[in-house]
Amino acid sequence: MTQPTLPAKPAQALHGLAAGVHADVADYERLRERLEAQFDAALRHDNGRLARLAEEIVALCNALDERRRQRNGLLRVFATALPGMPPADAVPALLAHLPVSQRGAAASDWMTLCVLVHECKALNGRNGQLLMDQQEIMQRVLTDGDGIYAPA
Secondary structure, rough: OOOOOOOOOOOOHHHHHHEEEEEEHHHHHHHHHHHHHHHHHHOOOOOHHHHHHHHHHHHHHHHHHHHHOOOHHHHHHOHHHHOOHHHHHHHHHHHHHOOHHHHHHHHHHHHHHHHHHHHHHHHHHHHHHHHHHHHHHHHHHHHOOOOOOOOO
């Protein structure tokens, strides 16, 4: 594949891109830990812990979303060099323009980030399903419990 020609923009943008990807790796690792803890708390019906974890998860997701928006902004800046290239391909293409000493780590971070995103999506789906199943069971017990839990 031919390397795209970058527009005349400061190298700082590429370093910012690499730094953002690196920060996302760290936050997605934290998110994965929180999602595992959330699953454990849901299994134990630990509502206090679930509430605390939900706050932490929201904060991490907000930070990750902000960096995603920044990354998309950088991709728009370099759009002329990457015509029609999807972001998943554009980021590694841009990271390839970093100095040789930084390319390997940046490429590794990007691959790690892609794996972590998929893992966290799967964990989030699993957790959501568990919580929905628990809610459904509680609804069934409360509404179909032969009047045991009906108000007097």
